Each structure stands twice: as structure tokens, then as C-alpha cells.
Amino acid sequence: MGRRKFVKGLSSALLGIAAPQVLRVSSSSGKTEKMPALEYRTLGKTGLKVTSVSMGVMNCSDPAVLLRAFDLGINFFDTADCYMGGRNEEMVGKAFQGKRDKVFIETKVHDHDEKQMRDSVETSLRRLRTDYVDVLLWHELHRPEEVSDGRLFEFMTKMKREGKARFTGFSAHSNMAGLLKEAAVTGHHDVALVSYNFTHSKKLKEAVATAAKSGIGVVAMKTQAGGYKKEKMGGFNPHQAALKYVLKDENISAAIPGVTTIEQIEESAAVMGTSLSRTEIDGLKTYHSFLQGRVCTMCGGCEGECAYGVPHSDLLRAMMYHDGYRNDRLAREALSVSSAAQAMERCSECPSCTIVCRRGVDIRAQIRLVQELFA
Amino acid sequence: MTKKGKGDAMIGSGKMVAVFCILMALLCHEPSSAGGIESLLPEELPKGWAVVEGPKTFNRKTLFEHIDGQAELFLKYGFMKSVFTGYQNSKRREDQIDLDLYDMGNGLQAFGVFSRHRNDNRPGGFGLDSYLDGQSAFFYQARYFVMLNSVEPNPSILKQMALAISFRIGDSSRPPREIGFFPQQGLKPGSIQYFSEGLLGHQFLKKGFQGAYFDGTKEFSLFIAMYKNAKESGHALKAYKDYLSKKGKVDLSSPTWSGDATIKGEDPYKGRMICIQKDSHLLGAVGFETLEAGEDRLKELMMNIR
Numbered sequence: 001m002g003r004r005k006f007v008k009g010l011s012s013a014l015l016g017i018a019a020p021q022v023l024r025v026s027s028s029s030g031k032t033e034k035m036p037a038l039e040y041r042t043l044g045k046t047g048l049k050v051t052s053v054s055m056g057v058m059n060c061s062d063p064a065v066l067l068r069a070f071d072l073g074i075n076f077f078d079t080a081d082c083y084m085g086g087r088n089e090e091m092v093g094k095a096f097q098g099k100r101d102k103v104f105i106e107t108k109v110h111d112h113d114e115k116q117m118r119d120s121v122e123t124s125l126r127r128l129r130t131d132y133v134d135v136l137l138w139h140e141l142h143r144p145e146e147v148s149d150g151r152l153f154e155f156m157t158k159m160k161r162e163g164k165a166r167f168t169g170f171s172a173h174s175n176m177a178g179l180l181k182e183a184a185v186t187g188h189h190d191v192a193l194v195s196y197n198f199t200h201s202k203k204l205k206e207a208v209a210t211a212a213k214s215g216i217g218v219v220a221m222k223t224q225a226g227g228y229k230k231e232k233m234g235g236f237n238p239h240q241a242a243l244k245y246v247l248k249d250e251n252i253s254a255a256i257p258g259v260t261t262i263e264q265i266e267e268s269a270a271v272m273g274t275s276l277s278r279t280e281i282d283g284l285k286t287y288h289s290f291l292q293g294r295v296c297t298m299c300g301g302c303e304g305e306c307a308y309g310v311p312h313s314d315l316l317r318a319m320m321y322h323d324g325y326r327n328d329r330l331a332r333e334a335l336s337v338s339s340a341a342q343a344m345e346r347c348s349e350c351p352s353c354t355i356v357c358r359r360g361v362d363i364r365a366q367i368r369l370v371q372e373l374f375a
Numbered sequence: 376m377t378k379k380g381k382g383d384a385m386i387g388s389g390k391m392v393a394v395f396c397i398l399m400a401l402l403c404h405e406p407s408s409a410g411g412i413e414s415l416l417p418e419e420l421p422k423g424w425a426v427v428e429g430p431k432t433f434n435r436k437t438l439f440e441h442i443d444g445q446a447e448l449f450l451k452y453g454f455m456k457s458v459f460t461g462y463q464n465s466k467r468r469e470d471q472i473d474l475d476l477y478d479m480g481n482g483l484q485a486f487g488v489f490s491r492h493r494n495d496n497r498p499g500g501f502g503l504d505s506y507l508d509g510q511s512a513f514f515y516q517a518r519y520f521v522m523l524n525s526v527e528p529n530p531s532i533l534k535q536m537a538l539a540i541s542f543r544i545g546d547s548s549r550p551p552r553e554i555g556f557f558p559q560q561g562l563k564p565g566s567i568q569y570f571s572e573g574l575l576g577h578q579f580l581k582k583g584f585q586g587a588y589f590d591g592t593k594e595f596s597l598f599i600a601m602y603k604n605a606k607e608s609g610h611a612l613k614a615y616k617d618y619l620s621k622k623g624k625v626d627l628s629s630p631t632w633s634g635d636a637t638i639k640g641e642d643p644y645k646g647r648m649i650c651i652q653k654d655s656h657l658l659g660a661v662g663f664e665t666l667e668a669g670e671d672r673l674k675e676l677m678m679n680i681r
Contacts (some may be wrong), residue, residue, distance in 0.1 A: 031622065058444055061568070062573070062576030064644035067644045084448065085492040086494060087491070171443075171444075173444070174440070258444075261576050263577070264573075
């Protein structure tokens with residue numbers, strides 16, 4: 001995706017800047033704190049009012065993070081039967097014991113024969129310490145025909161009838177546009193959980209709109225498009241910007257960033273009610289380049305790999321500023337340090353480069369470019 | 376050729392044979408490096424069982440295709456590559472076992488991912504540590520985490536296969552030494568976990584180990600947070616204190632044995648806590664009922680780390 005096209009796509013999402021916060025008393029500490037202003041959205045035809053920033057529990061292992069999310073006002077939590085061998089569901093159940101009526105819980109089941117699926121749901125309910133889940137999803141559908149599979153639909157209908165699940169749907173990590181379009185036609189599903197972030201195509205955005213229009217509550221996962229260390233992006237917070245980008249799409253009922261710490265859930269919750277700034281749009285463009293492996297992320301993985309001991313990272317940083325941030329002033333600043341000047345000179349004399357990037361960045365080409373541009 | 380020259384040649388060829396033998400021995404003991412991760416799969420299967428799917432290998436980019444969202448956890452623990460194979464009982468075709476063998480890069484990461492999956496102490500007697508129940512078996516050994524899941528209850532078949540894989544891995548590396556630092560008294564068996572980030576749900580605690588204890592009335596945790604140097608652990612201690620000041624309580628008194636770099640107080644989500652900086656580590660106890668129980672175990676942990 002070219003920069004112009006990318007920025008154009010994001011610009012349509014620009015609104016005013018706001019960072020609403022309210023003072024509330026934390027139920028855990030009893031202290032008055034600045035809390036995010038909560039934004040609720042309707043989860044499609046389920047009618048559930050879920051917080052636009054909800055929580056993907058998958059990688060979280062500490063109940064304190066769940067309780068902090070609850071304190072912040074987040075009310076929708078996604079887990080699955082298989083995460084950490086069931087340990088994840090157990091933690092959710094334990095953390096929300098006594099609070100069950102104040103949260104919405106989503107879990108998942110895999111496609112097997114009916115007995116196994118029934119056992120799986122029963123086990124999930126036991127671990128979650130509840131007699132129902134708010135949303136039960138098929139875990140990871142791949143093909144449109146699975147979305148309209150009568151056998152699966154029949155099982156889900158039974159789960160609803162038996163009061164084990166209030167609403168049902170499916171999750172998908174691939175072929176999402178095709179699955180959402182099929183789901184919009186069949187009408188079997190109340191909720192769809194799909195990967196959705198700023199790296200995805202217009203086609204997916206359209207499919208999300210079609211599904212939402214048909215009454216499906218669309219929940220976005222993988223909203224961050226991978227991890228990145230924000231301290232290496234000059235103060236720009238790609239996590240918040242990525243989340244804002246997802247929530248700009250009003251067809252998304254909720255985003256469930258996968259968080260593991262109290263600090264991450266606080267950072268995510270603070271996004272509610274805010275909007276993308278121009279700086280964040282530019283930052284996301286850079287972030288996108290990082291993710292595509294076009295630009296060095298300064299991960300440090302190649303440090304010390306030059307056979308001649310040249311400290312090449314200054315050159316790569318200059319390219320990051322040039323290509324990612326479009327800021328040649330910063331690039332020149334990075335090159336003004338003596339180690340960079342030395343590296344530039346020594347690299348230009350070198351007939352071969354032995355440095356290998358694990359993310360696939362062509363380091364030799366990057367160094368050549370910086371020499372051409374700034375030598 | 377002179378006599379001396381002939382002798383030298385013989386010595387030279389003898390050396391070559393020795394080098395060859397050493398290389399062969401190494402290759403035999405390290406099948407992973409010789410034949411790739413697939414070479415660790417069991418060659419001989421339990422009677423009546425056959426491969427029905429795979430082997431299929433996955434890397435960092437393709438792991439999502441195989442285990443969907445769960446891949447994220449593995450990636451956080453340095454996942455390198457994995458191999459999957461499906462087995463089937465020839466008499467009862469619905470009776471199947473899935474085997475996933477993950478190369479996690481090193482023993483610490485392998486232990487980490489193992490510890491995050493174990494939800495009970497049910498050792499199976501294979502690998503460096505293991506879990507076995509009717510329908511699943513998993514263990515870690517060297518840099519590998521191995522997981523077997525069965526549709527039907529098959530504990531003996533699972534164990535047999537796990538032992539075969541363990542034998543093929545063959546590496547006799549020891550468990551992470553930090554496990555041995557945790558005091559035994561009151562320790563909940565099988566509760567020690569390694570977190571590659573977000574220990575106790577805090578960004579500033581970063582990576583480290585956590586173990587569960589029972590003080591007679593309540594379960595609490597001991598932890599070891601690990602940093603590059605004392606400067607970093609000092610910063611983290613300050614961050615912890617700031618967090619408690621804002622959201623919990625800080626108690627200004629410190630135990631006499633712990634030194635100045637100590638914080639004591641109340642965590643809003645975990646209850647009473649005490650945390651001590653020791654060189655590049657932060658050591659702590661959280662969630663204890665009686666101060667003595669928390670302090671005694673922590674004192675012991677502190678002494679074990681030398």
C-alpha cells in the first residue's frame with residue numbers, strides 16, 4: 001500500500017481530538033482516580049451494550065489485569081476453551097466470581113462430534129464458574145461453507161435452547177471477508193470475531209459493513225497487527241493509534257486487544273472516546289512499514305553481526321526516520337554522531353555485507369540507500 | 376614415504392577417525408540439529424497406531440494457521456518452529472492423537488510455555504517436567520515443548536509416545552536454576568511459572584518466575600523479577616512504589632533484615648506485599664495473610680539466591 005493511498009484511507013477517519021476522562025472511585029482500592037469515559041456500542045442483534053474497548057484475555061495470566069479492566073468499566077471479555085489448556089477460562093471464572101451479572105463472557109468451541117462439543121461447552125462453563133456464557137463462538141472457521149454448515153448451526157441452536165449460551169457466532173483469522181459475507185446471507189450467526197486492523201484491505205472493511213448491516217455484532221481482534229516496542233518509535237504510541245483506527249469504523253461493535261498487563265489495559269481503555277490525530281496517521285504508516293519488513297524496527301537483533309565490527313545501527317536508524325517518519329532532519333541528526341560517520345565510511349568501502357535481519361529487512365540495501373541519500 | 380612420514384600419516388588418519396567418531400556421537404545425541412525437528416518424532420508407534428496426518432512443520436509466520444490465536448502465547452516465548460503429526464488407532468478410527476512438538480529456542484522459554492499450560496500437578500515421568508492426564512500429555516526437555524492430545528482417554532499410549540520423544544530429544548540439560556531458588560515449605564507443587572513479560576500483570580516487573588504458597592489460611596505468591604542490572608531493578612522498584620502510592624498503600628516501615636531497597640504495602644488487587652531489590656533481581660511476596668508467612672518465605676528465597 002502506497003503512503004498516499006494509506007493516508008487517504010485513514011484521513012476519512014479523522015475527527016476532532018478528545019481525551020475524555022472522568023473521576024471515579026476504584027472499587028478495589030477505594031481511591032478516586034481519573035478513569036476513561038466509557039463508550040458503549042451495541043453488539044449487533046444481541047442487543048448487548050459492550051464497551052468499545054473490551055479485552056482479549058488469551059495471553060493474560062494474572063487476574064489482577066482482569067480486575068483492573070473491570071474497575072476501568074470494561075464489560076466484555078473474550079477467552080477460549082483451549083487457551084493455556086483451559087487455565088485461561090479458569091482465571092476468568094475465578095476473577096469474576098460474584099461479578100458475573102456485571103460482565104459479558106465470550107468463549108469458544110471447536111468443531112467435533114456433538115458429544116465432544118457438548119463436553120467442551122460443559123467444561124468451559126465449569127471453569128468459568130457460570131451456567132451460561134453470553135457468547136459462544138465456533139473457533140476458527142476457514143471456509144464460507146463452514147459458516148452455513150447446518151450441523152454446526154443445529155448444535156449452537158441447542159446450546160441456546162438449553163440456556164448454555166445466550167448468543168452464538170464464529171471466529172476467523174483468515175478469509176474473513178468471504179466468511180462475513182456468507183454469514184450476512186445465512187443469518188445463522190449473532191456475532192463474528194475477526195482479525196481487523198489498519199493493515200487490512202478495503203474488501204474486509206466492506207465485508208464488516210455488510211455483516212454489521214445484517215445484524216451481526218462484529219468484534220475485532222488482532223487490532224495491533226503484531227507487537228511493537230513503543231519506546232523505539234520516538235514517543236508515538238502505535239498501540240493506541242491502531243486501536244483508534246479500528247474503532248473509527250462504527251461497524252465494529254468492540255475491539256478486544258490482547259493485553260497481559262495492567263498498564264496495557266489502562267492504555268487501551270484510555271482510547272475510548274478519543275480519535276485519530278494526523279500525527280497518529282503518519283505514525284501508523286510508519287508502523288505499517290515496520291510490519292511489512294520494509295524498515296528496520298531497531299530491534300537490535302543484528303547487533304554485533306558485522307564481521308568488521310562496524311556499528312551499523314545509526315545508519316539503519318537514519319533510514320527509519322527517512323522512510324518511516326518522512327523526516328530527513330531526524331535522519332541527518334542520527335547520522336551526525338561520530339559513530340554514524342565512521343560506519344558510513346567503512347560500509348562504503350566494504351564489498352560485502354554479512355548482516356542478516358530475522359524480519360527480512362534487506363540491510364545491505366538499507367545501508368546502500370542511506371549512503372546514496374545522505375553521504 | 377619415510378618411516379616418520381608414514382607414522383605421521385597414521386597419526387593424522389587416526390585423528391580424523393577420532394574427529395569422525397566424535398561428530399557421529401554428537402549427531403546421534405542431537406538429532407534435532409542433524410535431521411531437523413521432524414527427526415524427534417517417534418519412529419516406532421504403539422501397536423495399532425499409525426500416522427494419519429503430517430508431519431507438517433510451522434514457523435513464526437504460519438503457526439497461526441495451525442493453532443490460531445494460541446500462537447501468540449508461543450511467539451511471546453520465542454517460538455522458532457514446530458512440527459505436527461496426527462495419529463490414528465487402526466481399530467477405532469475416531470480414536471486419534473495429535474502431537475505438536477515446538478522448538479522454543481532454549482530451555483527457559485520451553486519451561487515458560489510448559490508452565491503456562493500446566494493447570495495441575497500431575498507429573499507423567501518424562502522430560503524435565505511433565506503433565507499427564509487421560510487425554511493429554513505435555514512436557515519440556517532441552518529447548519522443546521511437546522504436547523500430545525487424545526480424543527479418547529489414552530494415558531498409557533500418551534505416556535509411551537511422550538517417552539519415545541523424550542528419548543529422541545536425548546538432551547540432558549537441567550531445568551532453569553531459578554526454580555531451585557523457591558523455598559520448598561508451603562510451595563504448591565507444580566505451581567512455579569516463568570513469564571517472559573508482564574510478571575504479576577505488571578509491565579515494570581517484566582520477566583521472571585512466580586510460585587504459589589499456602590500459609591495455612593490463604594494462597595500467596597513469591598516472585599523473582601529479573602533485570603539486566605541493578606540500575607534496572609532499582610528503576611522497577613521505584614515504579615512499583617509509585618504504583619502502590621497511586622493505587623494501593625505504601626507502608627513506611629521495613630523489616631530489619633531486608634535493607635533499604637524494600638517496599639512494603641498493599642496492592643489493590645493482590646493484598647499485602649513486600650518487595651526487595653537484590654542486585655539485578657526484585658524478589659517479593661504478595662497476597663499473604665500473615666506477615667510472618669510472607670516474610671519468612673521471602674527471607675528464604677533471598678538466601679537461596681547467591
